[in-house]
Every structure is written in C-alpha cells, then in structure tokens.
Amino acid sequence: MRTTAVLSRDPAAAFSIEDVEIDEPRGGEILVRIAAAGICHTDLVTRRAGAADRPILLGHEGAGVVAAVGPEVRAVRPGDHVVLTFRHCGECATCVDGRPAYCQRSVALNQFGRRAHEGARVSREGVPVLDGFFGQSSFAGYALTTEDNTIVVDPALDLAVAAPFGCGFQTGAGAVLNVLRPTAGAWLAVFGAGAVGMAALLAARSVEGVRVVVVETSAARRELALELGAEAALDPAEGPTVPRLRALTGGGVTHAIDTTGVPAVLGDAVAALATGATVVAVGLGAGTPPVDVGDIVLRGKTIRGCLEGDSVPSTFLPHLLGLYAEGRFPVDRLIGRYPHTEVDAALADQRAGRVVKPVLTW
Structure with a gap:
C-alpha cells in the first residue's frame, strides 16, 4: 500500500513528507487507514534520541478505519473505526494483574518492536523504515497494528478528537x-x-x-x-x-x-x-x-x-469516550487540526501555546 508519511531523517532537521510502502497485514496484524494522529511529547523526545542515519516513522496516537486484517485476527474487522494505543503482551504477571502499562515486554513491543514475520512493514524506495513505534507508527496514511493495541469505537465519533485518547488524554x-x-x-x-x-x-x-x-x-x-x-x-x-x-x-x-x-x-x-x-x-x-x-x-x-493512566485501554478508553459523548470531558477545546503536510505549523503553534494538542489529519 503506497501512502504519504511524516518521516524523521535527522533529529536536528525538520520532518519530511515522503511516500512510503506499507506491507499487507500478516498473521495477527491489522491494516488501519489513518484518519488522524495526535502529536505527543513522547514522539518529539524519541525523535531527538533516535538514529540519524535512517528514516524514522513515529506516531502513537492514531485513529482510523480498519482496511484489512491478517488471518489470525479475530476481534477486529474491516470497516471498524478504531483508536490505537500502547502494546502489551497480555501474558506476563503485570498484564494478568490488570496493569498492562507496566507489561514486562513493554520496551520490546513499543520501542520500534520487531515484526513477527519476514519483510519490512514499512519501506521507502526498497529501504526499510524504522517503524513499529507503540505498535503503530501512525504518522502515515496507513499503519499496521495488532489486536492488543487496537480499540474499536463508535463510528459516529470524530476520529480527530478520538486520536489523542490513545495516549495523552488517557494518561x-x-x-x-x-x-x-x-x-x-x-x-x-x-x-x-x-x-x-x-x-x-x-x-x-x-x-x-x-x-x-x-x-x-x-x-x-x-x-x-x-x-x-x-x-x-x-x-x-x-x-x-x-x-x-x-x-x-x-x-x-x-x-x-x-x-x-x-x-x-x-x-x-x-x-x-x-x-x-x-x-x-x-x-x-x-x-x-x-x-x-x-x-x-x-x-x-x-x-x-x-x-498511561494505569489504564486497561479496552475498558478505560470506551469509558472516557463515553464521558466525552455526554459532554463531561470536553476535549474539543484542546485540539487543533492540521493536514499532515503542515506538521511544522502544528509544532510551531504548540510551542507558542496557540494549541494544546495538535492533531495531524490524512
């Protein structure tokens, strides 16, 4: 799948808008057509600490519509509207104890985690892109995710509002x-x-x-x-x-x-x-x-x-989104929407205090 992405090639340089190839979903992977992705401080910190010699694809507050699923996916279907959040294994002691934010495999799963299958998830002119950030790397028109970090939401929700619930608002x-x-x-x-x-x-x-x-x-x-x-x-x-x-x-x-x-x-x-x-x-x-x-x-x-707010995303995110729908969690006032091609303007407005939560749209 060919799409546009917001890439970081050098921590000291501006983001660049480039075409990339997203692979088809394999095994337990889910291909999500990204509608919006919030910019979080963690993206910017990770970018500054990241490698300068290869493209890096960040983004961990994505929301969109499921385009396709791998053969092992059971709980998510094409057409579902989803919010993306952090990954967790679901099997370690802390996950079983209901504290997935402290998953014992968290670093491996969320810090550009490796793919379980051969072949790059994302590439640029045949060169692999460093991706898999929080199991999504959602600064692109499509993202490959998994069931543990993909939360199905009401299709009536504005996805640009819903996106930051995956990390910042949840926290x-x-x-x-x-x-x-x-x-x-x-x-x-x-x-x-x-x-x-x-x-x-x-x-x-x-x-x-x-x-x-x-x-x-x-x-x-x-x-x-x-x-x-x-x-x-x-x-x-x-x-x-x-x-x-x-x-x-x-x-x-x-x-x-x-x-x-x-x-x-x-x-x-x-x-x-x-x-x-x-x-x-x-x-x-x-x-x-x-x-x-x-x-x-x-x-x-x-x-x-x-x-991550000590949350269990599969239950807490629907609860928060319910509060939003009832008018009891009015986060609309915090959000500024920007076409993904205007990422520099979004960051400038955030630094200047003109917007609290910039959200990129595709």
Whole structure:
C-alpha cells in the first residue's frame, strides 16, 4: 500500500513528507487507514534520541478505519473505526494483574518492536523504515497494528478528537480517575497544563465537588484552564507556588499530578500536599526531586509513578469516550487540526501555546 508519511531523517532537521510502502497485514496484524494522529511529547523526545542515519516513522496516537486484517485476527474487522494505543503482551504477571502499562515486554513491543514475520512493514524506495513505534507508527496514511493495541469505537465519533485518547488524554485522565480517585471536597493541583494536564483537569471536573488549581507558565493555557473549570491558575513566575497553594486550599492539596518531569516542580508538588495526600508523577524527566523525607514520613504523604493512566485501554478508553459523548470531558477545546503536510505549523503553534494538542489529519 503506497501512502504519504511524516518521516524523521535527522533529529536536528525538520520532518519530511515522503511516500512510503506499507506491507499487507500478516498473521495477527491489522491494516488501519489513518484518519488522524495526535502529536505527543513522547514522539518529539524519541525523535531527538533516535538514529540519524535512517528514516524514522513515529506516531502513537492514531485513529482510523480498519482496511484489512491478517488471518489470525479475530476481534477486529474491516470497516471498524478504531483508536490505537500502547502494546502489551497480555501474558506476563503485570498484564494478568490488570496493569498492562507496566507489561514486562513493554520496551520490546513499543520501542520500534520487531515484526513477527519476514519483510519490512514499512519501506521507502526498497529501504526499510524504522517503524513499529507503540505498535503503530501512525504518522502515515496507513499503519499496521495488532489486536492488543487496537480499540474499536463508535463510528459516529470524530476520529480527530478520538486520536489523542490513545495516549495523552488517557494518561492525564487515568492518573486522576484510576489512581488518585478524588471525591467531593477534594482539591487537585495540576502542575503543567499541556494535553496531559488539561485532561487531568477535565477528568477531575467530571467528578462532582472536586476543585482544581493549575500551575502553569503559559498565560494562554492558564486562561483556558479557568474556562474549563479550574478554580485558580497560578503563574510560578509570580513567586513560590507552595505557600499560595496552601493558602488557597486551607492547608494543602489533597491530590496532585505533576506532568512536567521537572524535579523541582515535583518537589513543590510534594511540599504542597496536605497530610495523607498523594502526588502522581506522569512526566518523564531526569534528576532527583528536592523532597523533605521527614515531611513525607511525619505527614504520611505518597509519591506515586504512573504510566498511561494505569489504564486497561479496552475498558478505560470506551469509558472516557463515553464521558466525552455526554459532554463531561470536553476535549474539543484542546485540539487543533492540521493536514499532515503542515506538521511544522502544528509544532510551531504548540510551542507558542496557540494549541494544546495538535492533531495531524490524512
């Protein structure tokens, strides 16, 4: 199948729009005609760390329509509308325990995982393209996926809206609904109001009586957070956030989520917690956060890591999409649509804060 793709040939250069060949589905593979794919921070980080001597095909928030399936596929049919998410083996101890985001084969399956059959999945003029990112590499008009990362959805859904549910929206919302589980009267602090942080805000607002305060450097995103229901939006440039959070909440937040991956920010999140409260860290960063161990112990605080919202995508994504259909998870305000040929404009708008979640369309 010949189609166009957004390729990275050099981490220091711009993406390029090129024609590629996608192989037919074999064994348990599924060929999806991609309608839309969200751009996630993980794509950009992986691109910078990727090889510079060959084309790399990224994309892990794809959505589209099934075009064909391999002979071993049972649960997905041609014509199904689908959202693509992360891969998991379904057989290891963590998968069996209902925690597929921590699959023991996660790296092998999601970081440009190898094909089980001979022949390249994607090639460019006969040269294999590095693909298989999150089992999809969906920055192309077609993608080869598998049943474990392909979720069938309502065909009435707008696929450009549905695409980011596969990673970014799932991560933020899951951290709140699956891990923190705030109830009426709770105060949630969201550090970083990108796509993940905004999804956390919207998820918290879907629970009656939960109040949210956002800590964010971008004035445009602080304003949007207030429009989406945040009680307050703090600019860290205006002074230390911890005393302001304690004053606002009457002693400390009951729940917090750090989406930034910045050690100092996670340290602030811990310091702002009330007694017995929990902060969930979802941002991938490096370094050691400055935390007071005595404060953690004496006040019973918890720091908890979280991947992909601790979700089971086959059940959690339909739940989130149901909230969206009911008007209780209005992510439309976060999304900007761009033809895939305008990927540079999409990235520029994201960097400038003009859009929270850019989505490429085919």
